[in-house]
Amino acid sequence: MNEMIIATKNPGKAKEFKIFFAKYRINAVSLLELSREIDDIDETGTTFEENAALKAKEISALLKRPVLADDSGLVIDALDGQPGVFSARYAGEPKDDQKNIDKVLRELQGVDPSKRTARFLCILAVAVPGERTIFKKGFCEGKIATSQAGHHGFGYDPIFIPDGYTTTMAQLSPDVKNQISHRSDAIIQLEDWVKQLQ
């Protein structure tokens, strides 16, 4: 089976990529699984695109092979687009999903459900040594719940209610999440590229 390196240390993302790539008989290998230790990459960019490119290019240059990176986050209209690019570290270092959720719920206290609109964004960057980096962008529209619920998924899933659903993303099965998520929206656009890896 062919392999594709995914420049992530997030086990939740890694699991989702494994499922997507398995459909094409490709083994998606995250940085958590490599035998050599890879230092964390400073996500110093001011956009998802910059951070996705940083992660993909640095790891690709290090390993001298094609690498896919995912930079993603939650954009909340009532917070002027925050946490956005800073989603992972919204409540400070070290990154902590529960603290991030608590901070968002606190900041949205008293905000009417009609004004709690938000979207998950996912930017994928594919870096191939000696070639131009490819980018794909995916969305998932929804609303921020008033309290958290559910244990599936990761990150902000327990407070995100996707449009067309009445439960949070964390209450939906992984199968359903993988049909509607920002990550699947972006990955589908890479399908032609993924197929030529087979």
Ligand SMILES: O=c1nc[nH]c2c1ncn2[C@H]1C[C@H](O)[C@@H](COP(=O)(O)OP(=O)(O)OP(=O)(O)O)O1
């Ligand atoms: O499907 C998702 N469901 C819930 N939350 C999500 C999702 N997708 C991204 N998120 C949140 C998690 C984290 O707070 C931030 C990503 O930050 P981001 O820098 O891209 O990833 P990360 O630091 O966790 O791992 P890595 O950089 O090693 O890929 O957005």
Ligand SMILES: [Mg+2]
């Ligand atoms: Mg990160």
